Amino acid sequence: MNKQEGNLEEVNVAPFSYAISLIDGKWKMHILFWIWKKEILRYSELKRALGNVTHKMLSTQLKELEADNLLIRREYPQVPPKVEYSLSPKGFTLMPVLEMLCTWGKENSVDLDE
Amino acid sequence: MNKQEGNLEEVNVAPFSYAISLIDGKWKMHILFWIWKKEILRYSELKRALGNVTHKMLSTQLKELEADNLLIRREYPQVPPKVEYSLSPKGFTLMPVLEMLCTWGKENSVDLDE
DNA sequence: CTGTATCCAGAATGATACTG
DNA sequence: CAGTATCATTCTGGATACAG
Numbered sequence: 001m002n003k004q005e006g007n008l009e010e011v012n013v014a015p016f017s018y019a020i021s022l023i024d025g026k027w028k029m030h031i032l033f034w035i036w037k038k039e040i041l042r043y044s045e046l047k048r049a050l051g052n053v054t055h056k057m058l059s060t061q062l063k064e065l066e067a068d069n070l071l072i073r074r075e076y077p078q079v080p081p082k083v084e085y086s087l088s089p090k091g092f093t094l095m096p097v098l099e100m101l102c103t104w105g106k107e108n109s110v111d112l113d114e
Numbered sequence: 115m116n117k118q119e120g121n122l123e124e125v126n127v128a129p130f131s132y133a134i135s136l137i138d139g140k141w142k143m144h145i146l147f148w149i150w151k152k153e154i155l156r157y158s159e160l161k162r163a164l165g166n167v168t169h170k171m172l173s174t175q176l177k178e179l180e181a182d183n184l185l186i187r188r189e190y191p192q193v194p195p196k197v198e199y200s201l202s203p204k205g206f207t208l209m210p211v212l213e214m215l216c217t218w219g220k221e222n223s224v225d226l227d228e
Numbered sequence: 229c230t231g232t233a234t235c236c237a238g239a240a241t242g243a244t245a246c247t248g
Numbered sequence: 249c250a251g252t253a254t255c256a257t258t259c260t261g262g263a264t265a266c267a268g
Contacts, residue, residue, distance in 0.1 A: 011148070011151045011152075011163075013144070013147065014219075014223070015216060015219030015220040015223050016143075016147055016212075016215065016216040016219050017144070017219075018219045018222070018223040019215045019216065019218055019219030019222070019223075020143055020215070020219075024138065024140070026138075026240085026241085029130075029134055029138075030127070030130075030131070030134075033127065033130055034125070034127075037125045038125075042249085042250090043249070043250055043251080044249065044250080054241070054242055054243080055242090055243090055250090055251080056241075056242070056243090056251095056252085056253095057240090057241065059250085059251060059252075060240095060241095075250090079249090080249040080250080081248080081249050081250055081251085082249070082250085083249080083250060083251085090222060093218065093221075093222070094218060096214065097211065097214045097215050097218055098130075100210065100211045100214055101130065101133045101134070101211050102129060102130045102133065104133055104207065104211055105128075105130050105131075105132045105133030105134075107207075108132075108133070108204060108207070109128070109129045109132040109133075140260085140261085156229085156230095157229075157230055157231080158229065158230080168261070168262050168263080169230095169231085169262090169263090169264095170233095170261075170262070170263090171260090171261065171262080173231060173232075174261095177231095189230090193229085193268090194229040194230080195229050195230050195231085195268080196229070196230085197229080197230060197231085
């Protein structure tokens with residue numbers, strides 16, 4: 001409670017930082033967005049949807065999202081292989097945040113110079 | 115409406131991408147978070163609050179946030195200089211999203227392995 | 229105090245080839 | 249089809265010096 005704290009209550013950034021750490025990869029929110037919209041996407045469909053993401057980046061980001069339990073990866077044991085990605089329950093609970101961000105973007109990209 | 119679109123309606127990512135582009139800097143959300151919590155912060159207070167951000171990074175990110183009209187920079191013409199940062203109206207409208215993300219973080223950082 | 233400019237190390241990213 | 253590995257390149261971020 002030193003001077004620099006002033007009259008302000010303690011601010012707990014940890015949960016906020018945790019949340020950010022899960023989604024701040026360059027493509028993570030985009031990946032989540034598309035899987036949310038399409039429900040289930042194969043690797044190649046996802047790559048096409050994202051457009052200019054590279055093979056390596058998509059693989060890396062998908063692995064991290066899966067490790068963070070935001071995505072579910074389902075692999076079909078067949079040749080050629082088929083892999084589908086969908087939202088995990090945890091990932092699903094994050095979607096309202098993305099939706100809100102999307103709504104905010106809609107409302108604020110129309111009047112960019114306000 | 116070609117085959118690869120399937121039965122899915124068109125998805126408009128532009129506003130979403132716009133929103134992401136404004137906040138995906140490494141420190142931007144943290145900066146916004148602190149200014150939101152403290153209402154007004156001087157440069158040096160912000161630097162202390164963020165902890166391990168470097169001088170250069172903070173300057174850069176602040177300039178971008180100001181250019182994107184999310185922050186207001188108020189400079190007092192005195193020596194030594196004094197600069198205060200606060201949320202712009204536009205920045206303020208983004209706070210519900212940050213709050214939601216923060217809430218999500220709280221709920222999901224307690225049961226990491228669920 | 230609040231910045232900007234420069235230089236540099238390390239991380240992020242991309243192109244490509246290879247594997248199951 | 250869905251990935252992994254390797255290497256080259258680009259970009260981010262940090263240390264430091266300097267300026268108003």
